[in-house]
Amino acid sequence: MKKIAVLGAGSWGTALANVLAENGNDVRLWSHKMEQVNEINEKHTNEHYLKAAHLATNLVAYADMATAVHEVEIVLSVVPTKAVRDVAKQLNDALANENKVILVHATKGLEPKTYKRVSEMLAEEVAQINYSALAVLSGPSHAEDVIKHDLTLVTIASKDVTAAKIVQQAFSNKNFRVYTNDDIIGTEMGGALKNIIAIGAGALVSLGYGDNAKAALMTRGLAEISRLGLAFGANPLTFIGLSGVGDLIVTGTSKNSRNWRAGYQLGQGKTLAEVEKDMGMVIEGVSTTKAAKELAQERHVDMPITNAIYQVLYEHKDIKNAIENLMERESTSEID
Template sequence: MKKKIAVLGAGSWGTALATVLDENGHEVRVWGNNHEQIDEINHTHTNKHYLPDVKLSPSIVAYTDMEQALNQADAILFVVPTKAIRPVAKQVNDLLDEKQKPVTIHASKGLEQESHKRISVILEEEISKEKHSGIVVLSGPSHAEEVAKRDITTITAASLYPFAAQFVQKLFMNHYFRVYTNQDVIGVEFGAALKNIIAVGAGALVGLGYGDNAKAALITRGLAEISRLGIAFGADPITFIGLSGVGDLVVTATSVHSRNWRTGNLIGKGVPLDKVLADMGMVVEGVQTTKAAYELAQEKNIEMPITKAIYQVLYEDAQVDQVIEDLMLRDRKAEASSENMGEEE
């Protein structure tokens, strides 16, 4: 059945998801605050800054007026940067009435600065329960560039509202875009946010000239850190070996499509962070997420040495090669903390 979907955010991921929804026969309205970009989507059916090689369907309509985009929407999809989630959610709450009650979905990946809150928590705080029919997290191993070209993709719709997760699954499922449901919202959101940190580190390793051994070590031990923090907040450990855990981590930490990987790669080559971010022209979620995760780990007294090392590079001007050496020379220990082993010789 055809549904009306408001996609809030006209970046690469929002545009790619809009193409999936449009192809599935839904009425798609994209909202953004850049008038030139919105005009481009409506008149030339392109979004060249974000997806330069993709031609959009003429049936995807873009708006700068949020009220028009939300009008009678059955679902709202947030795909704005993490720092914009709260103010945009406030706007949405003010514009919705209690009769509409759309399913609220987010496909953003980060943690709020200062509060360190997950995105679904922010949405619960800012959108009245009477104005939505459930909050769903859409996440998994997915590059916007590949989704827009109909490459095979599998992701997760996670929600405490099973019917809402199933609704989202039906909205997006097709022959190249497969969606699984999951109730572990905490694990899915932590996996989505924290993998960006490890991707920055993986890019830096390549920038420094390290090979596959180093990348495999970083990704594997990075997953251990992600799991450790997520589990401390109530996540299911199994989630981290699924699509939104190891799946999303691998795709983000090994690909030039990833802004986080590219950021780390340039830092590894000696380019200052300020210049990297200025030249990127898009939000790099991993930079701010590193700070939030590092602070959370400090608060909870959770050991996250890789996250700490990347934090030192991004925020304390530490040299990448030095923090790598420091990581390698830490005290000896067993790989799994649950192992009952004596002291190593």
Template sequence: MTKKVAILGAGSWGTALAMVLEENGHDVRIWSHKAKQADEINFKHTNKFYLPAVVLADSIKATHHIEEAIKDVDVIVFVVPTKAIREVAKKVVPFLTKPMVIVHASKGLEQESHKRISEILEEEIPESKRQAVVALSGPSHAEEVALKDLTTITAASTNEDASKVVQELFMNDYFRIYTNDDIIGVELGAALKNIIAVGAGALQGLGYGDNAKAALMTRGLAEISRLGVAFGADSITFLGLSGVGDLIVTCTSTHSRNWRAGHMLGKGNSLKEVLESMGMVVEGIATTKAAYELAQEKGIEMPITAAIYEVLYNGAKVEDIIVSLMQREGKSEA
């Protein structure tokens, strides 16, 4: 059955998800905070800055007016950077006329509060105006989804019916969705793997090979699971799509902004130079700070996260940090 869906956020991932929904026969509207970008989508059917090789269907419409984007829709999908989630949610609330499924496909933790995205949405959108919040996450580069490459991700919510709504909305022969009731684990896996991806990029930038990358990813996953379980996640979730799956794709691909940022750091660029050259949000930078602070509060050992924090926020040299990690006291893997 055709549904009306609002995609809030016209970056690469929001645009790719809009393409999937249009392919599935749904009525899709994209909201952009830039009028010029909305006009490009409407009149040129492109989004060149984010997906330069893609031509969008004429039926995908864009607007820079929130009210127009969400009028009479059945589902709202937030695909804006984590730092903008709360602000955009506040803008949405006055125009919600009925309870609906709220989806987010962003990956990060809020600065200062350290809250997950579903927690922010539940705070800002009254219970009377939402049926449930669903996190859509997993190993998925927008560039590949837009080209209909095979992709499998997870729709996670404490409300099973809402997860199934999202599953049916997005699933087709190249985009497969599994459901999951562990939204804590799915959101934390999605956010924390970006930290490890920064480290993986830095290793390659310094010239290290596959052995080093495998070690980083494996021990990084242990850290992610350790923190997640402390906040109520199921450890098994981190062995799934939103855990090890997302970790693999983010740590091994040049499509990953976090990997590219780390690679530039490994090549000797300053953090300021990295951020200026990227031109897009690198979620792993802010998430490193949030995760480091959470680990300190909970007394959880996260040596890789702490090391990357030292590089990003205290100016430590990547080379020195790697030596300090390797020379830590020997211990059991378990």
């Protein structure tokens, strides 16, 4: 049994905390919303994020971070990208005078403006004296399926093999299987960039395109993800694994994906502002599209699909015109 703190009680944070609690670990789920903390502790539900789901009775929620992380061995951060730094600063203060923890995150995005990966943000905000290893959990996994005990396979990536195995053991059960990996860069890039392609996939379905179009989008989208990841030093094999093609498939084909649903609504003619208001939760792919476009320009990486989605999101380009322009691009080799 491990003592584990999970920071962020959204759908994904709650689902992961529930897996850990059902495995018999001592799990503390932190939320900044007292009303949500009370609901989890008293009703064992989190209705706003996971409707009709019943949480493990040994999962305890806290509004005070210092109490949540007291004497824990692992801290798992599962907050939206835009909140990572603020929460990490709070965590750094809360970990003062505590034992070193294994610091893990399960957030899929790039920081607005700086375009840094989440592990980079954590390393900047949490003093190295407070953690023994840094890791990232990623892969094809919807919270809505995990909470129902659907078979799920994910990756835990860390340069510290021992730490990765400790996290692997804490999570693994007959429904939730975890593999280890040492490629943090590729794992994070795959998890973040697939959200862009998922927006495009939702739009295609909304516009009435079929399986051929969806397969084409995801295949060529994976090529773009790989190219940009390689430019930052990722292992190419990561992108044909769980945190690459696996995550892309699940996010690009499921209505459970916020990014897919956002693309679907854009295809119906809604504005981005209308989509974001209707969603009520963070759509990571929107800000990641801007980040990826500018990183690609900086590294001279060709990402035509990303550029097209950027034009739709930020320049109000008609989606059908964006698709036509992609199809009419100059013919090239598939492996260029």
